[in-house]
Amino acid sequence: xxxVDHDPEHRLWLLRSPESSYAFRxxxxxxPRHVHWGPPLTLAQATQVAARRNPADSSFDEPGDERQELxxxxxxxxxxxxxxxxxxxxxxxxxxxxxxxxLEDDTLVVRLRDRHYPLEVSLHYRVRGAVVERWTTLRxxxxxxxxxxxxxxxxxxxxxxxxxxxxxxxGAWSAEYGVLRExxxxxxxxxxxxxxxxxxxxxxxxxxxxxxxxxxxxxxxSTALAWSxxxxxxxxxxxxxxxxxTGGFGHEHVGWRLQPGETWETPVFAGxxxxxxxxxxxxxxxxxxxxxxxxxxxxxxxxxxxxxxxxGWDVDERTExxxxxxxxxxxxxxxxxxxxxxxxxxxxxxxxxxxxPNEQRFPRGLRPLADAVHAxxxxxxxxxxxxxxxxxxxxxxxxxxxxLHMANRERTTLRNQLVLNFARPDVADWxxxxxxxLVGDHGIDYLKWDMNRAFTEAGWPxxxxxxxxxxHIRAVYRILDRLRxxxxxxxxxxxxxxxxxxDLGILARTDEIxxxxxxxxADRISIQHxxxxxxxxxxxxxxxxxxxxxxxxxxxxxxxxxxxxxxxxLGLGGDLPRWSAEELAEAASLVALYKEIRPVxxxxxxxxxxxxxxxxLTAVQYVLGDSVVVFFWRRPTEFARPFTPPRLQGLEPAGxxxxxxxxxxxxxxxxxxxxAVDFPxxxxxxxxxxxxxxx
Numbered sequence: 142x143x144x145v146d147h148d149p150e151h152r153l154w155l156l157r158s159p160e161s162s163y164a165f166r167x168x169x170x171x172x173p174r175h176v177h178w179g180p181p182l183t184l185a186q187a188t189q190v191a192a193r194r195n196p197a198d199s200s201f202d203e204p205g206d207e208r209q210e211l212x213x214x215x216x217x218x219x220x221x222x223x224x225x226x227x228x229x230x231x232x233x234x235x236x237x238x239x240x241x242x243x244l245e246d247d248t249l250v251v252r253l254r255d256r257h258y259p260l261e262v263s264l265h266y267r268v269r270g271a272v273v274e275r276w277t278t279l280r281x282x283x284x285x286x287x288x289x290x291x292x293x294x295x296x297x298x299x300x301x302x303x304x305x306x307x308x309x310x311x312g313a314w315s316a317e318y319g320v321l322r323e324x325x326x327x328x329x330x331x332x333x334x335x336x337x338x339x340x341x342x343x344x345x346x347x348x349x350x351x352x353x354x355x356x357x358x359x360x361x362x363s364t365a366l367a368w369s370x371x372x373x374x375x376x377x378x379x380x381x382x383x384x385x386x387t388g389g390f391g392h393e394h395v396g397w398r399l400q401p402g403e404t405w406e407t408p409v410f411a412g413x414x415x416x417x418x419x420x421x422x423x424x425x426x427x428x429x430x431x432x433x434x435x436x437x438x439x440x441x442x443x444x445x446x447x448x449x450x451x452x453g454w455d456v457d458e459r460t461e462x463x464x465x466x467x468x469x470x471x472x473x474x475x476x477x478x479x480x481x482x483x484x485x486x487x488x489x490x491x492x493x494x495x496x497x498p499n500e501q502r503f504p505r506g507l508r509p510l511a512d513a514v515h516a517x518x519x520x521x522x523x524x525x526x527x528x529x530x531x532x533x534x535x536x537x538x539x540x541x542x543x544x545l546h547m548a549n550r551e552r553t554t555l556r557n558q559l560v561l562n563f564a565r566p567d568v569a570d571w572x573x574x575x576x577x578x579l580v581g582d583h584g585i586d587y588l589k590w591d592m593n594r595a596f597t598e599a600g601w602p603x604x605x606x607x608x609x610x611x612x613h614i615r616a617v618y619r620i621l622d623r624l625r626x627x628x629x630x631x632x633x634x635x636x637x638x639x640x641x642x643x644d645l646g647i648l649a650r651t652d653e654i655x656x657x658x659x660x661x662x663a664d665r666i667s668i669q670h671x672x673x674x675x676x677x678x679x680x681x682x683x684x685x686x687x688x689x690x691x692x693x694x695x696x697x698x699x700x701x702x703x704x705x706x707x708x709x710x711l712g713l714g715g716d717l718p719r720w721s722a723e724e725l726a727e728a729a730s731l732v733a734l735y736k737e738i739r740p741v742x743x744x745x746x747x748x749x750x751x752x753x754x755x756x757x758l759t760a761v762q763y764v765l766g767d768s769v770v771v772f773f774w775r776r777p778t779e780f781a782r783p784f785t786p787p788r789l790q791g792l793e794p795a796g797x798x799x800x801x802x803x804x805x806x807x808x809x810x811x812x813x814x815x816x817a818v819d820f821p822x823x824x825x826x827x828x829x830x831x832x833x834x835x836x
Contacts, residue, residue, distance in 0.1 A: 143244070144156060144157050144158070144247070144268040145157075145244060145249045145266070145268075146184040147242070148184055148187075148188055151166060151188050151191060152166050152167040152239075153165070153166040153167075153176065153184070153187060153188055153191055154166070154242070154249060154251070154266075155182070155183075155184050155187045156249065156266055156268050156273060157181065157268065158268050158270065158271050158272070158273065158413075159270075159271065160180075160181065160271060160414075160415075160416070161178070161179060161180060161181060161271065161413070161414040162177065162178075162179070162180070162181045162182045162187070163177065163178050163266075163273050164176040164177040164178075164182065164187040164190070164191070165210050166191050166207075167239055168207075170216070170236070170237070171237040171238055171239040171253065172209055172216075172237055173209060173210035173211065173251065173253075173264060174191075174207035174208070174209060174210065175207055175208045175209070175210055175296075175297075175298040176190050176191045176207065177190050177300070178297070178298065178300065178362065178412075178414060179300055179360070179362075179414050180414075180416065191207075202217075202219070202381070208220075208296065208298040208383065208385045209223075209296065210264060210295070210296060211223045211224050211262070211264060211277060211293070211295065211296055212224070212296055212385075212387065213225065213226075213234075213235040214233055214234050214235060215234035215235045215236055216234070216236075220377055220379075220385065221329060221375045221377050221385075221387055222291060222387075223291065223293035223295070223296045223387040223389070224262070224277070224279075224291065224292060224293065225289075225290035225291040225292075226260065226287060226288060226289055226290060227287065227288040227290060228258050228287045228288075229285055229286075229287055232258070233290075235255060235260075236255065236256040236257070237253040237254070237255065237256065237262075238253065238254050238255070238256050239251075239252075239253060240252040240253055240254050240261070247267055247268070247269075248265055248266065248267040249265070249266040249267070250263050250264070250265055250266075251263065251264045251266075254282075258283070258287075259281060259282040259283025259284075260279060260280070260281065260282070260287075261279070261280040261282055262277065262278070262279050262280075263277065263278045263279075263280075264277055264295075265277065265278070269429065269433045270425070270428060270429045270432065270433055271413045271414075271415075271425040271428070271429065272411045272412065272413045272425070272426075272429045272433075273411065273412050273413065274409045274410075274411045275294060275295035275409065275410050275411070275412070276294045276295065276406065276407050276408060276409045276410065277292065277293070277294055277295065277406075277407045278404055278405065278406045278407070279292065279399065279404070279405045280402075280403070280404045280405070281399045281400060281401055281402060281403050282402075283401055284401050285401060286398045286399060286400050286401065287398070287399055288396055288397070288398060288399075289396055289397045289398070289399050289405065290396045291389075291391070291396075292389060292390075292391070292397070292405060292407055293373075293387045293388055293389030293407065293410070294366070294388065294389040294390075294407040294408055294409065294410035295364075295387070295388070295389075295410040295412075296385055296386065296387035297362070297364055297385065297386050297387070297412055298383075298384070298385045299349050299362055299383075299384035299385070301382060301383070302351035302382075303351060303352075304324070304351045304352035304353065305324070305325040305349065305350075305351065305352065305378055305382075305384045306322055306323065306324055306325060306349070306350050306351070306352040306354075307322075307323055307324075307325045307330065307347060307348075307349060307376060308320065308321065308322045308323075308347065308348035308349070308350070308363075308419070308674075309321055309332060309343060309344075309346070309347050309348070310343055310344045310346075310671050310674070311342070311343060312341055312342060312343070312640075312671070313341055313342060314341050314638055314639060314641070314658065315639060315657055315658050315659035315664075315692065316341075316657075316659065316664070316668070317341050317344075317639060317640035317641075317643075317656065317657050317668055317671065317672070318344065318640065318656070318657075318667075318668050318669075318670070318671025318672045318674070319667065319671055320670065320671045320674060320754070324352060325349070325376060325378050325384065326378065327378050327379070327380055328377070328378065329375055329376070329377045330375070330376045330377075330378075331373060331374070331375045331376075332345075332347065332373070332374045332375075332376075333371070333372065333373040333374070333392050333393075334370075334371050334372055334373075334392070335371055335392045336371065336595035336596060336641075337370055337371055337560070337595055337596030337599065337610065337613070337614075338369065338370060338371075338592060338595065338637050338641050338642045339368065339369055339370070339372065339641070339642050339643060339644040339646075339647075340595075340641055340642075341637075341638070341639065341640060341641045344643060344644070344675070345365065345366035345368060345372045345374065345388070345644050346363065346364065346365035346366065346674075346675050347363065347364055347374055347376065347386060347388075348361055348362070348363040348419065348422060348674070349361070349362045349363070349376070349384060349386070350362070350419075354418050354419060355418050355419070356418050356419050356420045356749060356752070357417065357418045357420055357421075357790065358417060358418045359416075359417075359418050360414070360415070360416055361414070361415045361418060361419055361421070361422040362412065362413075362414055363412065363413055363415070363422050363426070363675075364386070364388065364410060364411060364412040364413075365410075365411050365412075365426065365644070365645055365675055366388055366389070366390075366408060366409075366410050366411075366644065366645070366646075367408045367409040367410070367411065367434075367644065367645035367646040367649065368389075368390045368408040368614070368644060368645075368646045369614050369617070369618075369642050369644050369646040369647045370390060370610055370611065370613065370614035371390065371391060371392050371395070371596075371610050372388065372389065372390050372391070372392070373388060373389065373391065373392045373393070374386060374387070374388035375387055375388070388410055389407050389408070389410065390407065390408055390610070390611055390614075391607075391610060391611065392610075395607050395610055396607050397605065397607045397608055397611070398605050398607075398608075408646060409645070411429075411645065413425050413426065413429070419674070420748060420749055420790070423673060423674055423675065423747065423749075424746050424747060424748075426674075426675045426676070426677075427673075427676070427677035427678075427746070427747060428677075428746075430645070430648060430675075430676060430677050430680065431677050431679060431744065434645055434648050434649050435648060435649070435652070435680065436625065436649070436650065436651075436652060437632075437652060440652070441679075441739055441740060441743055441744075442652065442653055442679060442682075442710040442743060443474035443475040443520065444472065444473050444474045444475065444711050444712065444713065444732060444735065444736070445473065445474070445475040445476075445477055445522070445587075445682070445684075445710075445712040445713070446464070446465075446468030446471075446473040446475070446476050446477070446519075446712070446713040446714070446717075447477045447479055447589075447684065447712060447713070447714045448460075448461060448464050448476075448477070448478055448479055449479035449480065449524075449714065450660070450684075450686050450687065450691055450714045450715060450716065451464055451714070451715065451716040451717065451718075452464070452479075452481070453481070454480065454481040454486070454487055454488055455481070456478060456479075456481040456482050456502060457502040457503065458502065458503050458504075458505070458509060458510055461478050461510055462509075462510060462513045463718070464476075464717065464718075465510075465513060465514045465517060465519065466513075466517065467717040467718065468517075468519070468713060468717065469517035469518065469519055470725070470729070471713060471717070471725065471728050471729050471732050472729055472732035472733060472736070473519060473713055473732070474518075474519055474520065475519055475520040475521075475522055475586070475587055476514045476517075476519045476520070476521055476522065477521075477522035477523065477524065477587060477589055478510070478522070478523055478524065479524040479589070480524050480526075480591075481499075481502075482498060482499060482502065482503065482507070482523065482524075483495060483496050483497060483498055483499060484496070484497065484499060484534065484535070485499070485533075485534075486499065489531075489556055489557050489558075490531060490533055490557045491531050491533035491534060491557075492531060492533070492534055493526060493529050493530055493531040493534055493558060494529070494530035494531060494534040494535070494536030494537060494561075495534050495535050495536055496525070496527075496575050496579060506583070507523075507583045508582075508583055508584070511583050511584045511585070512584075515584065520586035520587055520632075521583075521584060521585060521586050521587070522585065522586060522587030522588060522589060522634075523579070523583075523585055523587075523588060523589070524588075524589045524591060525576070525579075525588055525589065525590060525591065526590075526591040526592065526593060527561075527572045527576060527590065527620070528560060528561050528563060528572075528592050528613075528617065529558045529559070529560060529561065529592070529593065529594060530543070530544060530558065530559055530560075530561055531557055531558060531559075532552075532554065532557070532559060533557075537559070543561055543562060543565065543567075543568050544559040544560060544561055544562060545559070545560045545561075545562050545596060545597070545598055545599050545600060545601070545609065545613075546559075546598050546600060546601075546602070547598045547600035547602065547606075548600075548602045550598055550600075551598075552598060553597040553598060555594045555595065555597065556593055556594055558593065558594045560594060560596055560597075560599075562601055562609065562613065563612070563613040563616035563617060563620075564601060564604075564608060564609045564612035564613045564616060565601070569616040569619070569620060572620055573619075573620045573623055573624070576588075576620065576624055577623075577624065577627060577628075580624065580628050580631055581628070585631065586630065586631065586632065587631070587632045587633070587634070588624075588631065588632075588633050588634070589633075589634045589636055589655065590621075590633055590634065590635060590636060590651070591636045591637065591638070592636070592637040592638070592641065592642055593637065593638045594638075596610070596613075614646075618646070618650060621633065621650040621651070622650060625650070632652045633650070633651045633652055634651060634652065634653050634654070634655055634682060635647045635648070635650075635651035635653070635654045635655070636654070636655035638658060639655060639656065639657040639658035639659065640654065640655070640656045640657050640668075640672070643656065643672070643676065648676065648680060652680075653679075653680050653681070653682045653710050654672075654676070654680050654681060654682060655682050656668060656669065656672050656681050656682065656683065656709070658692075659692060659693070660683075660684050660685075660686040660690060660691075660692070660714060661690040661692060661693040661695055661697075662685075662690075662697050662701055662702040662705040662706070662774075662825075663693075663695060663697060663776055663825065664693065665683060665705050665706070666705060666753045666759055666774055666776070667753045667754065669681060669683065669705070669708060669709060670749065670752070670753050670754075670759075673747060673749070673761075677743075677747070678708060678709045678710075678742055678743060678747055678763070679709075679710065679742070679743035679744060680710070681709035681710055682709065682710045682712055683705065683706040683707075683708070683709040683710065683711065683712060684706060684712040684713060684714035684715075685699075685702045685703050685706045685711070685712070685713050685714065685715060685728070686702070686714045686715045687715045687716055687719070688702065697825045698825055698826070698827075699724055699727055699728065699731075700727065700731065700827060701774065701825045701826065701827045703728070703731040703735075704772050704774060704827040704828070704829055705772075705774060705827070707731070707734075707735045707738070707742065707772065707829070708742065708761055708772050709742070710743065711732070711735045711739075713728070713732075734829070738768075738770045738829070738831060740765060740768075741763045741764070741765040741768045741769070741770045742763050742770060744765055745763035745764050745765035745768070745770070746763065746764045746765070746791055747761060747762070747763055748761065748762040748763075748764070748789070748790040748791050749761055750762055750771075750787035750788065750789065750790065750815075751787045756784075757775060757776045757777075757778040757782075757784075758773065758774070758775050758784040758785075758787070759773075759774050759775075759776075760772060760773045760774070760787040762789055762790060762791070764791045764792070767833055767834035768831075768832070768833055768834075769789075769792070769798060769831070769832035769833070769834075770829065770830070770831055770832075771789065771816065771829070771830045771832070772827065772828075772829050773787075773816075773818050773827060773828050773829075773830070774825075774826075774827045775820050775825065775826045775827065776825060777823060777824050777825060778823055779823065780822075780823040782823070785815075786814065786815030786816055786817050786818065787815050787816075788811070788812055788813060788814065788815040789811040789812050789815060789816065790812060792808035792811055792812055793808045793834070794808050794809040794812065795808065795809070796808040796834050796836070797834070797835045797836045798811065798832040798833065798834055798835060799832065799833050799834075799835040800830055800831065800832050801830070801831045805835060806832070811832075816830060818830075
C-alpha cells in the first residue's frame with residue numbers, strides 16, 4: 142500500500158505514517174508550499190487545509206500563509222533561504238517550473254527546473270516508520286559552472302500555535318548533550334557547527350512545541366540531520382507567529398561550485414510528529430534508529446573492556462595480554478586496545494599516521510595478542526584515528542601536502558595534530574588500504590574510530606576549498622561502507638573525543654557511539670539523558686571505571702557506577718589489577734546481571750521517569766514485551782530528604798508484574814504511585830528493579 146496520495150487537481154501530495162501525515166502543494170507559480178504536518182488527515186481534509194488563506198496586510202510581508210518547502214530567494218520572500226545560488230551573470234533569484242513527479246520505489250520525487258537557467262532541483266520525500274525523510278538534489282544541465290551558496294536538505298513548518306519553544310542540546314567536551322528547552326524568540330535562531338564534525342557543543346537536531354509539552358503529553362515536532370560534518374539549522378519565528386526552520390550541511394561563508402552535468406545531493410533531514418510529549422518523540426526516534434538506520438538492528442552489543450584508563454600510553458604485548466585475561470574473568474566479550482600501539486606513539490606528540498605496530502612494544506606484531514584475546518572467547522578490537530596525523534611522523538614528512546591547509550597561512554596544530562584531507566582521492570585511498578590490511582592481517586573484529594580535532598585552515602590549494610567540508614565527510618562514509626562490505630563481521634564504534642560526532646549519518650555506518658570521554662557516573666546521568674533524546678540506549682557505549690574517577694576525582698560505589706553504565710551498552714575501563722577481590726566478584730555478578738537484562742535495555746522502549754536537572758533521584762525504565770527494567774540513581778542530597786517515587790510508564794494498567802523478589806505489583810498502582818525505593822544515608826546510591834508481567 143502506497144504511503145503517498147496525490148490530488149492532481151489541487152497539485153497536492155499527502156504522505157502518511159501510522160500516526161501522522163504530511164502534506165504540501167504547488168502554488169500558481171510552481172513553488173512547493175507547506176500545507177500540514179501533524180495528526181492524520183485524509184487527502185480531502187488536506188485539500189481543505191490548503192484552501193485556507195491568510196494574506197498579509199502590507200507589501201512588506203510575504204503574501205499568503207503557507208511557507209515554502211524549500212524557500213529560495215525570489216519574489217516577495219524575506220525569510221531564511223534554504224537554497225541560495227548565484228549564476229555567472231550575477232542573478233540569484235529563482236523561478237520554478239514544475240517538471241513532474243515520480244514514485245521511485247518508496248520515495249516521492251517532485252522535479253522542478255529554473256525557468257531560465259540550467260538548474261534542475263528534485264525534492265525527495267520518504268516515509269520510514271514514524272519518520273518523514275527529506276533531501277534535495279540539484280543538477281547543472283548547462284555548459285558553465287555556477288555557485289551554490291546554501292543547499293539545505295529541507296525546510297519545516299510548525300502549525301500555528303499560541304506559543305513556541307525550542308529544545309536542543311548545549312555542551313562541551315566531556316559535558317555533551319545538555320538539554321535546553323527555551324521559549325523561541327521572534328527573529329532567527331541559528332544552531333551550527335563550524336568544526337568539521339557534528340560537534341560536542343550542539344547536536345544536529347531540534348524539537349519544537351507550543352510551550353505546553355511535557356515528557357508524557359503534548360504535541361512535539363522534531364527533526365534530525367543525518368550529517369557528520371559542519372551543519373546549520375536556522376529557526377525563524379516571525380512577528381506574526383509563524384515558525385519555520387531549515388537545515389543542512391555547511392555553514393556561512395562556505396559555498397560550492399556546481400560543474401556542468403554535475404549532481405549535488407544533500408544529506409537526509411528527517412522529521413517526526415508526536416502527540417504524546419518529548420518521551421513519545423524520543424521513543425519514535427529510537428525505534429527509527431534501531432530498525433531503519435543501524436547496520437545490524439537485531440544484534441546485541443557486546444560488553445567491551447577498553448585498556449586506556451588502565452595503561453594510558455604504556456601498552457605492550459605482556460600488559461595487554463594480562464588485562465585481557467582479567468577482563469575475560471569478569472565476563473567481558475570484547476577486548477579493545479586503545480591508543481599507543483603503533484609507530485612512535487608513546488604520547489600525543491608523535492607517530493599518528495604511522496599505522497604499523499610499534500616494534501619495541503609488539504616485537505611479534507599484533508597477531509599474538511589477537512590470538513590470546515580470541516583464546517579467551519573474546520573479540521579483539523583496536524583504536525584508530527585515520528583522519529589525523531602528527532607533524533612528527535613519517536607520514537607527514539613524506540606527504541606534508543596531504544593535510545588541510547591554505548596557501549600562505551600557518552598550519553594550526555590542536556592536540557599536536559593536523560587533519561588529513563580526505564577530499565583528496567589519494568589520501569582517502571591510502572586510508573582505506575591500510576585499514577583494510579590492518580583488519581584482514583590481524584583478525585580485527587572491532588575498530589574504535591576516533592577523531593580528536595576540529596578542522597582549521599580547511600583548504601586545498603588549487604582546488605575548490607568549499608568542497609573540502611563536504612567531500613571529506615563523504616570520503617569517511619565511503620571508507621566505512623567499504624570496510625564493512627569487505628569485512629562483514631567487523632563492528633565499528635564512532636568516537637570523536639567522546640560525543641563530538643554523534644548523528645544519524647555516522648550511526649548508519651557504526652554500531653555504537655562512545656558518547657563521552659567523561660566516565661564519571663554522576664556526570665554520565667545527565668549526559669545519557671541528553672543523548673537519549675534522539676539516540677537509543679543500544680547505541681550508547683558507557684564504561685565502568687575506577688574510583689576516584691580519573692578525570693573528576695569523584696568517588697562513587699562500584700554498584701552505582703555499574704548501574705549508570707548498564708543503562709546503555711555496558712563497558713569496562715578500570716585498572717582491573719588494582720581492584721580488590723571483593724570488587725572483582727561484585728563486578729562479575731553485575732556483568733552477569735547485565736547480560737540477562739541486556740535485550741530489554743538495548744532493544745526496549747525507554748521511558749525517562751525523572752529529569753536529572755531537577756531531581757536528585759533519577760530513574761529510567763525499559764520495556765520489551767512482558768519484561769521491564771528500571772534503574773534508580775540517587776545523587777548526594779540532604780540527609781533524610783524525602784523523595785517522590787517516580788511513576789512507571791508504558792505498562793498495562795490491568796496487568797500484574799512480579800519483581801525479582803517475587804512481589805507482585807498491579808500495573809495501575811505502579812503507574813499512579815510508582816515503586817518505593819529506600820536508600821540508606823545521603824550519598825550515591827542506586828538499584829535496579831526487574832519486573833515480569835505475570836498476568
